[in-house]
Amino acid sequence: MRRYTILSLVLAAAAAGALLAGCASLGELSRGIQKPQARIVGTAIESLSFEGAALRFDVEITNPNPVGIELAGFDYELVIEGEPFVSGTVDRRVGLAARGRSVVPVPVELTFQRVFDSVTRVAAQDEFAYALATGFSFDLPVLGRVRVPVSAAGTLPVVRAPRLRASSLRVQSLSLSGASLVLEVEVENRNGFGLSLEGLDYAFAGNGQPWAAGSAARPLGLGPHALGRIDLSFQISFAALGRSAYQLLLGGGPLRYELQADLELGTSLPVLPKASLPLRLQGEVQVVR
Numbered sequence: 001m002r003r004y005t006i007l008s009l010v011l012a013a014a015a016a017g018a019l020l021a022g023c024a025s026l027g028e029l030s031r032g033i034q035k036p037q038a039r040i041v042g043t044a045i046e047s048l049s050f051e052g053a054a055l056r057f058d059v060e061i062t063n064p065n066p067v068g069i070e071l072a073g074f075d076y077e078l079v080i081e082g083e084p085f086v087s088g089t090v091d092r093r094v095g096l097a098a099r100g101r102s103v104v105p106v107p108v109e110l111t112f113q114r115v116f117d118s119v120t121r122v123a124a125q126d127e128f129a130y131a132l133a134t135g136f137s138f139d140l141p142v143l144g145r146v147r148v149p150v151s152a153a154g155t156l157p158v159v160r161a162p163r164l165r166a167s168s169l170r171v172q173s174l175s176l177s178g179a180s181l182v183l184e185v186e187v188e189n190r191n192g193f194g195l196s197l198e199g200l201d202y203a204f205a206g207n208g209q210p211w212a213a214g215s216a217a218r219p220l221g222l223g224p225h226a227l228g229r230i231d232l233s234f235q236i237s238f239a240a241l242g243r244s245a246y247q248l249l250l251g252g253g254p255l256r257y258e259l260q261a262d263l264e265l266g267t268s269l270p271v272l273p274k275a276s277l278p279l280r281l282q283g284e285v286q287v288v289r
Helices: 002-030 112-118 120-124 243-251
Strands: 037-048 050-061 069-080 085-095 101-111 127-140 144-157 165-176 178-188 195-206 209-216 220-223 227-237 254-266 274-288
Touching: 037 144, 050 112, 050 127, 050 144, 069 101, 085 101, 085 112, 101 112, 101 127, 112 120, 165 254, 178 243, 195 227, 209 227, 220 227, 220 254, 243 254
Parallel strands: 165 274
Antiparallel strands: 037 050, 050 101, 069 085, 069 127, 127 144, 165 178, 178 227, 195 209, 195 220, 195 254, 254 274
């Protein structure tokens, strides 16, 4: 009986020693595990248009530990002019090898109309400030889930479509068979950067009837917030349009019109060297002789 008691004590002592050794190992491991490091190594405007912009933030993550770890995902919040704009979370699993590095892209897309609706003062500005705050979550041995914050800030240009307006329809020549006309169109650059109109295909209708279609080949350069004018010259036939068109041009007065145009544009922004823009204008234009 005594022999079993001594044996039990020996086994218990051994188990306790193993448990203490295990706790010591876990303690040493937990003291050796470090939080990953994260920093933004690149910011790019991937696309820019009259509708909006797509940004990409490249975050480099470094695992300083002697064991592999896993990125569980990240959260983000985009602030514009000091006001919250959009936020969310992304579940993304990325394994990082021991003492390894990886670059994780954080994409952010926005539309200018939504920016104008959310932060109304931006509509009157040529650019706006943004700030991005992100947090990367990791599953670490012993420590469990930890979050590493990263932030970035910068500015973006506000991109607005040019404003076109038909200012007059000038009669260059008039006969019983037809007329030579010039539609004068004002072009307003509403941006804080240079804009050039490099091509324009158009279709013009007067009083619900198609009058002309063609192209404007002469380029037009506009500085920031500048006004310019393009002249669209065309000829019409009264045999096709009828006597009413002749009477209108003979007497002058307003004409109901519709102008559909496809514009080829250039800008002074390196990230937006070329752009295409469809436009449709309706209203009244004054016929002058």
